[in-house]
Amino acid sequence: MxxxxxxxxxxxxxxxxxxxxxxxxxxxxxxxxxxxxxxxxxxxxxxxxxxxxxxxxxxxxxxxxxxxxxxxxxxxxxxxxxxxxxxxxTGFKRNGSITVALTQERREEIFRQAAMARAFGVEVHEISPAEIKSRYAHLNCDGVQAGVYLPLDGQGxxxxxxxxxxxxxxxxxxxxxxxxxxxxxxxxxxxxxxxxxxxxxxxxxxxxxxxxxxxxxxxxxxxxxxxxxxxxHACEHFYIVTENIPGLAQLPVLRVPDECAYYKEDAGKILLGAFEPNAKPWGMDGIPDDFEFDQLPEDFDHFEPILAAAVNRLPLLAETGIHTFFNGPESFTPxxxxxxxxxxxxxxxxxxxxxxxxxxxxxxxxxxxxxxxxxxxxxxxxxxxxxxxxMQPFQGNKTYLFERSKETLGLLYADHFPFRQKATARGIRRSPLHQHLLDQGAVMGELAGWERANWFANQGQTPVYEYSWKRQNFFGNVAAELHAVRSNIGIYDMSSFGKIRVEGRDAMAFLNHICGGQMDVALSKIVYTQFLNHAGGIEADVTVTRLSEMAYLVVTPAATRLADQVWMQRNIGDFNVVITDVTAAQAVIAVMGPNARKLLQTVSPNDFSNDTNPFGTAQDIEIGMGLARVHRVTYVGELGWEIYISADMAAHVFETLFAAGLAMGAKLCGLHMMDAARLEKGFRHFGHDITCEDHVLEAGLGFAVKTEKPSFIGRDAVLRKRDAGLSRRLVQFMLTDPEPLLYHNEPVLRDGRPVGHLTSGGYGHSLGAAIGMGYVPCAGETVDALLGSTFEIDVMGTRVRAQAQLRPFYDPSGQRTKA
Structure with a gap:
């Protein structure tokens, strides 16, 4: 060259x-x-x-x-x-692509992807085995359930x-x-x-x-x-290229993810590549200085199972010699x-x-x-x-990257089930309550390295995920946990949520600059607010608690703690403040439900009445033989408190609460319950329902923005949008059929015409049907005109009628949180 x-x-x-x-x-x-x-x-x-x-x-x-x-x-x-x-x-050509499913679960996955593609403006067709065969005659269709065809996909x-x-x-x-x-x-x-x-x-x-x-x-x-x-981390990636195959015409790219394989026709040859479940990390001791257009040693034993399945799937491979066996490194992220x-x-x-x-x-x-x-x-x-x-700082650890990379290559073609958890490089960040929760049947998921109780297995139930696109094995568990929160008491661990302390003589002025809400509030007041960008989009969705004259606590989602802290640091300007991550210093136990006050009164001498501790305020308390601070806020839409405890006392406080809660019928809950509850209440999830390109007013969060403040990032954009009117609204949907499930990205149809997609989806166990949220265009329309339309959600190509509301389906007046 x-x-x-x-x-x-x-x-x-x-x-x-x-x-x-x-x-x-x-x-x-x-x-x-x-x-x-x-x-x-x-x-x-x-x-x-x-x-x-x-x-x-x-x-x-x-x-x-x-x-x-x-x-x-x-x-x-x-x-x-x-x-x-x-x-x-560039060799670019649009020869199309076909993905085939060999199982019913994969069929549902690719058909859901096809529906999503339509929502995103991508041409896609669900096709039968016969139609697959007509487009790819060389394919052995034994076991093929269905496929999807994207005619404008290509190669280069x-x-x-x-x-x-x-x-x-x-x-x-x-x-x-x-x-x-x-x-x-x-x-x-x-x-x-x-x-x-x-x-x-x-x-x-x-x-x-x-x-x-x-x-x-x-x-x-x-x-x-x-x-x-x-x-x-680099991993070995394998493919073979056949000898020339006489008469081989141009073919679509073919993917058979259930056999970890993809096929590409190129210049009369077939390239067969693999994304095997157990990958081979490479370069643990560094990449050689002279590495240039290099390939790695062959490992036919590693590739052989893929090839054996491929010869059955594409019989012409059995009649064709291998021209090249290639092994080259590619980089993979956690x-x-x-x-x-x-x-x-x-x-x-x-x-x-x-x-x-x-x-x-x-x-x-x-x-x-x-x-x-x-x-x-x-x-x-x-x-x-x-x-x-x-990415979290610990994820740069070489041992972590080595272990995780064994899995991530194969995940490209694995079943992408809802709620699927990574299996490798686990157990790194643990709440002080971790073992206590495991002892009670917690089934852990992982987010930003944190091990988090997602649901609790019943006695005699195997505490592991059994993945499916249908109702998974924890469906009933989450329903029971949500019922406990709605009717009595639920207790769950929120220690992974980010906690950022902002303090200094300019703390109030600084937070008023970056927050849409008013930070000049009484001590112990909690403010729900957003960090806005100059376009009025949402950079962070947080609560801010005033701890003292010069100190505030910003609570963020676990996944965005670093990003939110960086946003603050990059907008610090000349403000005299110190910003400190204190996430690991404190555990947080949520006690939620109509009897939450009664439980706290059994373990603490403090007053939890509306007079002393109304919604949106915090107070320092004694609890058991320890000390804590309680925040009266909720992400599940019920009366409740988040209890902030120093890590050293967390186990004691949990044991005290759990023992007292058992006597009252309280139930340990996981974060799948919390997500179901927040969907029922229409609470937004950052990264899905609200992002940097979603205007705070169109997201329905104008109540959290106080434009009477003279200056804050995004204020002008909020005022402009108020004058111009909304172009779209975040609408809540509930299916009229209780059977289908929603996850997110399902297309939204208004009067038979696609207008958007769901940003969040889940099952509303208290409501008896799947629910979701999504933005719907509404320029120049009244709310009545918008909601007077007929809405449907496309679930795997089937249109399902949906009720549409701007107010929450559960407790729309919000009275339960203020009881």
């Missing part, structure tokens, strides 16, 4: 991009398209020589969420136009796509230097100031305003150089979502890495989104699925 002559590197640049795979080239291309100059991309060897060159080049449109699908569709459209723009052939030449992007960047003035390794990164506080580079015969330094880590499987190591956490965005630890470090074998189909959109984010300083739309700020 020809290497371009070494360009003269400048002494300074606006941005230095490290890594010349398809993603780095895309970032350079899109920044250049935005008019950036002084772009320098440094590649340690040759462009594409890490992972891009051996990628399979599958280019699918459909991803798990609307915005990820938007990015994948953008990639496809971009690759279709690059050749005309740059003169570099990965290396040439990257070279086309690189040429497009150069055409607009970007400088790309190959055979140039970054050896050191200079830092001053939270900023990178320069990078050192060296070639075979020279070395130097480039001062820079920004730096982007596009280093692929080197991304973790490069991240450390930049003072940032980029959790990813949750199978790539890393994009601004590094939480640094103010001018950006990341686009860890693409989990979907780098080609993702690179165009990811480069576009990151470039816009860098250009404006704001996300162009919600990128929470891939925002690097979702």
């Amino acid at each position: 020809k290497v371009a002559a070494m360009p003269v590197l400048p002494a300074s640049a606006r941005v230095v991009i490290i890594g010349g795979g398809v993603v780095g080239c895309s970032v350079a291309y899109h920044l250049a398209k935005l008019g950036w100059t002084d772009i320098v991309l440094l590649e340690r060897k040759q462009l594409t020589s890490g992972t891009t060159w051996h990628a399979a080049g599958l280019i699918a449109q459909l991803r798990a969420t609307a915005n990820m699908t938007k990015l994948a569709k953008y990639s496809q459209e971009l690759y279709g136009s690059l050749e005309a723009e740059t003169g570099v052939a 030449d990965p290396a040439n796509i990257a070279h086309a992007l690189a040429k497009g960047a150069r055409m607009r003035g970007a400088l790309i230097a190959e055979q140039t390794k970054v050896t050191y990164v200079h830092r001053n506080g939270r900023k990178v100031t320069a990078v050192d580079w060296e070639t075979a015969g020279d070395r130097g330094t480039i001062a820079c305003d920004m730096v982007v880590n596009c280093a692929g499987m080197w991304g973790h190591e490069v991240g450390k150089m930049m003072g940032s956490n980029v959790p990813l 949750d199978d979502a790539y890393h994009l965005g601004q590094a939480p630890e640094m103010d001018n470090v950006w990341v686009a890495a860890g693409f989990n074998s979907i780098g080609i189909q993702s690179a165009g959109g990811a480069g576009m989104a990151l470039a816009q984010w860098m250009d404006t300083g704001a996300k162009p739309f919600d990128l929470g699925d891939v925002d690097i700020a979702r």
Whole structure:
């Protein structure tokens, strides 16, 4: 492969991009398209020589969420136009794709995906085994239940796509230097100031305003150089390429996830690739310095089970020789979502890495989104699925990454059941109540590394998940837990929720600047509020409790604690405050239900009456023989308190509450119950129902915004929206048929026409039917006109009538919380 002559590197640049795979080239291309100059991309060897060159080049449109699908569709459209723009052939063609199901569970999964695709504007068709055979004659359809066909999916030449992007960047003035390794990164506080580079015969330094880590499987190591956490690990990825097959015509890409296999026809040959359940991590001792267009040793024994199933599924493979057995490394992240965005630890470090074998189909959109984010300083739309700020610091631990990566490669083709939990690298972050909950039958899930009781097994019931798309084995357990909360008392552990202490002489002024709510409140007052961006979108959904004249406690969801703290730090300006994560210092036990007050009165001498401790206030209490602080708030819509206890006393307080609660019929509950309860009450979930691109008024949260405050981030956008009127509303839905289940992303139809999709879905056990929320366009309409329509939800291609409301289906007046 020809290497371009070494360009003269400048002494300074606006941005230095490290890594010349398809993603780095895309970032350079899109920044250049935005008019950036002084772009320098440094590649340690040759462009594409890490992972891009051996990628399979599958280019699918459909991803798990609307915005990820938007990015994948953008990639496809971009690759279709690059050749005309740059003169570099990308090999892109829309030959379609077929995914087949060999089980009824997989059939439901892919049919739900098909419904979701329609909601996202992707053309898709559910097809029968006979229709599959008509499009892929070589397939043995024994055991095939059904399939889905996406006619506009495609494939391309990965290396040439990257070279086309690189040429497009150069055409607009970007400088790309190959055979140039970054050896050191200079830092001053939270900023990178320069990078050192060296070639075979020279070395130097480039001062820079920004730096982007596009280093692929080197991304973790490069991240450390930049003072940032980029959790990813390389795994071996296997495929074979057959000898030429005479007469083999162009075929759609074929995926058989139940056999962990995908098939791609290319130039008269078949490429068979695998995402096996037990992957082989690679590079534990670092990647060799001379790694360039390299492959790893063959491991036929590891690949043989995949091949054996494939020969049965595609009999022509038995008559065809193997031309190439390929084993190459690719990087995988702990949750199978790539890393994009601004590094939480640094103010001018950006990341686009860890693409989990979907780098080609993702690179165009990811480069576009990151470039816009860098250009404006704001996300162009919600990128929470891939925002690097979702990663917790411990997830950079090498042992953790090694253990988790064994699973994540295979999860690409595993059954994507609702509530599926990771099986590897577990037990790292535990509440002080962890063993107590296990002893009572808790079945743990994991979020942000936290082990959390999701539901409690009954005596004699095996305390494990049995996954399905139907009613899972814990369905009745959650119903019983919710009944306890609605009719008596439920106790559950909320210790994983983020707790951020904000203190200092400017604490009130600072929080008034970043919160939509009013922070100038009495001591012990709790304020439900949002952090807004300048467009009125929601960056965080929190409660803020005033602990003293100069100290507040911000409580956030467990998954967004780091992101929310980073938002505060980046908006601190000249305010004199200290921001401290105190999550691990305190356990939190929720006591909820109509008899919650009676339980607390049995274990504490304090007064929990409305006069002393009304809704939305906190107080310090004695409890058992310990001390705690109780917050009278609820996420389940009942009378209740969250009890904040120092970690050292948490076990004692739990034992005291549990013993007293047993005598009153209280029930231990899990977080699946909490989610069902909040859906019944119409409480929003950050990351699903409310995101940075959802306007706070359209989300129905205008009551939490106090525009009488003279200035706060997002105030002008709120006032503009009030004047202009709402373009859409977040509507709550309940199916009229009690049998179907909702999860999220199901299409919403208004008067027979698709208008959106559910942002959340679940089962309302108190209501006797599945419920959900979703945004519906309403520009210029009255509420009566909107709700007077006929609504349906598309469940696996079947339209189910739904009741629509803006008020909660359960206790719409909210009286139960204030009892």
